[in-house]
Amino acid sequence: MSSNLTPRILKVVIMIEKKNIDEWLKLLGDVKEGSKNYGLSQRLYKIAKLPRRKRVSVNLRKLNEHALDSNVIVPGKVLGSGELTGKFSIAALEYSDEAEKKLKEAGCQIIKLGEMIKKDSVKIIV
Numbered sequence: 001m002s003s004n005l006t007p008r009i010l011k012v013v014i015m016i017e018k019k020n021i022d023e024w025l026k027l028l029g030d031v032k033e034g035s036k037n038y039g040l041s042q043r044l045y046k047i048a049k050l051p052r053r054k055r056v057s058v059n060l061r062k063l064n065e066h067a068l069d070s071n072v073i074v075p076g077k078v079l080g081s082g083e084l085t086g087k088f089s090i091a092a093l094e095y096s097d098e099a100e101k102k103l104k105e106a107g108c109q110i111i112k113l114g115e116m117i118k119k120d121s122v123k124i125i126v
Contacts, residue, residue, distance in 0.1 A: 020093055024048045027114055037117045047075040056126045071122045091116040
């Protein structure tokens with residue numbers, strides 16, 4: 001994070017991120033064993049539960065290579081490096097400002113994890 005953030009603002013940013021993680025973990029933990037998406041939810045739960053310093057960061061360049069015309073979950077942060085040449089649906093823990101702007105400009109759908117895990121075909125990009 002930027003060093004020009006005051007400690008008070010930094011605390012708010014961390015609290016918002018923790019809220020997102022808690023929502024993801026609750027949602028993933030509620031998927032019943034034997035359901036269609038149980039395996040997917042368990043893999044995502046393990047990745048999302050990692051400490052922040054060990055969580056994945058994925059650039060738009062990587063999404064452009066592996067995610068076009070599909071449904072994608074990033075159990076970490078999406079960064080804005082790279083360009084997009086197509087559309088896809090995405091759910092992630094966090095988005096940098098630049099990544100969110102580029103995703104919207106490219107016509108990608110940013111959706112909630114709850115909607116994404118109900119879809120038939122989903123890719124996890126790490």
